[in-house]
Amino acid sequence: MDNQDNQDNQEQTYDGEGETSPTEKLRAKQEKRNSKKAQKKAAKNSGSSSSSALDSNVSAELQEKVRILFNQLAIREAIQPSSTSSNSQKVKDMSSHKFWSTQPVPKHGETVEKDGPIEENTPYEKIRKEPYPLPKEFEWVTLDLDNESELNELYILLTNNYVEDDDAMFRFDYSGEFLNWALKPPGYKKIWHVGVRVSATKRLVAFVSGIPADIRIYDSHQHLVEINFLCVHKKLRSKRLAPVLIKEITRRSHLEGIFQAVYTAGVVLPRPISKARYFHRSLNPKKLIETNFSRLPLNTPMSRLIKKFKLPSETSTPGIRPMLEKDIPAVRVLLNKYMNKFDFVAVFKTDEDVKHWILTKENVIWSYVVENPTTKKVTDFFSFYYLPSSVIGNPTHKTINAVYLFYYAIQETEEKASKSKLKILIKDALILAKLKNVDVFNCLDLLENKSFIDELKFGPGDGYLNYYMYNWRCREMGSEKVGVVML
Template sequence: KHKFWETQPVGQFKDVGDTSLPEGPIEPTTPLSEVKQEPYNLPSLYEWTTCDIDDEDTCTEIYNLLTNNYVEDDENMFRFNYSKEFLRWALRPPGYFKSWHIGVRVKVSKKLVAFITGVPAKIRVRDEVVNMAEINFLCVHKKLRSKRLAPVMIKEITRRVHLENIWQAAYTAGVVLPTPISTCQYWHRSLNPKKLIDVGFSRLGARMTISRTIKLYKLPESTVTPGFRKMELRDVPAVTRLIRNYLSQFVVAPDFDENDVEHWLLPTENVVDSYLVESPETHEVTDFCSFYTLPSSILGNQNYSTLKAAYSYYNVSTQTPLLQLMNDALIVAKRKDYDVFNALDIMQNASFLKELKFGPGDGQLHYYLYNYRIRHTLKPSELGLVLL
């Protein structure tokens, strides 16, 4: 069934439930000198390219490839539309490797037709912190699908990750592969229900009218938590302490240091928004919430071309109830004109989804590790990791 994945050091379906297998690396680290020195062979019409994302023209080519060929929902009504600023943020975290931003071009025309990326991350699994690559943005042009290009691209990025002496990876996908460490549900909170219904993102509920629906999803004009404000550069040390302590409760979570927090959580216009609660009495940072901006192209609608979506990122509550904190996040997102606020049922999110009128979507997200076995499938609430 999985001719490629059966050959890879990942959990296999036949081993699911086998409690005799140990947790940890599936195959041992090999000496760097044994890593293949030359790139894998592509079909003869194509060539490898290392993408310089700092270069505006290259960034535009990547943006165009993804805008026209990246992930769609199961009815092909929407397609992710990551912005260029978002791609630069996602692909240049502390310690990133340019060699992990890999493209495939047509030799004669130099047209970019496929892409895959990795970025380094320290991921903690139970009490081990493992250097990993987070793999994302795997994309093959629609006209080149089903030609087994993806396995070659995965092998090539694996080789380039190995060359940096890194032997594990984390990735997510909407499709089932051998084998998920966890399967999560997408939930959606309507902010602009009229538009969502008009474009087919959501449907009018039974015995509902449009005006009742608009009223149902109405939110206050301003946030309610005293001391709620945007995160600033001076907050990095306090937010790092808060988030490290919070993430320690999950089985799989990033091991963020201050540089990571500055990169991943300091607000960047139209990319990532972060808010915190500074106690009006003690001036301590007690709570935190964040979301990233990922619009989707609306395919074939006369009136609208993009859906503006916010995705729940990392949230920490110690003093403010998580429900109230996330309600403030919804208020901010509504004020900033987002159409929908999306979240997975990871971390403690299940505690607010229903009450804040999120509804389950038709999509799931499966989490995977490469060359690292987890003995039992994890509950979404045991995951403390968000991939973009």
């Protein structure tokens, strides 16, 4: 039950609106070369007008050939993405997944006709009671996140070794407040905060977590474990600790009577339920370009890009306000009702669940409701969580302030009106995030996000997130049917 089979962290790449494609980069280089060649020829033959005319004709002919070539490349690139941006999405043969071939997960290409568990629940007396053995220089530990020192150890491990882009320019920066929010929901079990230390120094070098979750998959309701934050120190990945961490968190889940899990990964493992793509909406294009998060498109001045992403200074939805504790019951009813239209969703069973996951916690999650001015009833809500990224090696900027769209719900009318209403509501979310000095607003194409992504100028990123179930076989679905937003 984990994020990867042979490494410890989810794969994510960063890309923003205005990203320069490989074809554009190649075209720019070729144009620069052509320009230099033309200048040299012009200098050499400056005394001969007929020679200059000939060079001009040759240069024009060459440029036309280059233009045709690049048009062909652009067409091919549009219908067949480059291998560098999709390596993480290649499907391996099951035999190459040495670990996952031993686990109760569906195989690639397997036809699923009936949803349900792959293996029966193991009787308690047959569940292994002792932890799985580690290499002799390591030892198991259960982290106490109420202990400030241990929480800080986890922060350091994740900050330095968890999700990082391919070019090692950006790295997620999980705050202690964020980790407490993510790992200590109602009903959490300390025993599911699993760490590995070096025996000699007691240094924390690996971690995996589980939290309780209630999920509806099609018509089946499951109380299961949500697995996250699988992380192994970069220098120890040859030790193959990740599979042992997965087996250990599985064993600890079984001891609590839970035999299913949900998890996500940027890589393709056996076998995804669904695949979602990341999208990014620039709120501070100048900073994003200065940090190389985005690139300035060819022949586009910065002023034009800033104008493109400019937002109003005020929201437009009447009755919008920050969510308060008194709104919790109404938000829970609204959210669960809205989720009925999707096939793979989180179920918020209690007000305590909504209080923990949805109610605003400054610099962790922000939530807003729409209150009908006449009836004073909550009709809509949305939320986004704050997860900045450290900028590595940049002399000017140290952090990119990023938020991610979390859960939302609208009181639906007819379909066209509902989609228009949602678009306006998410535009207000962009405005509110901008007012908090956020640089980029991210989302996946889950839920009904596809209905507003283009119009609100979200740009497609290179990152994908695959959804998986452990010990549960079910039919695949499009990302628009997924209503589980994992951190």
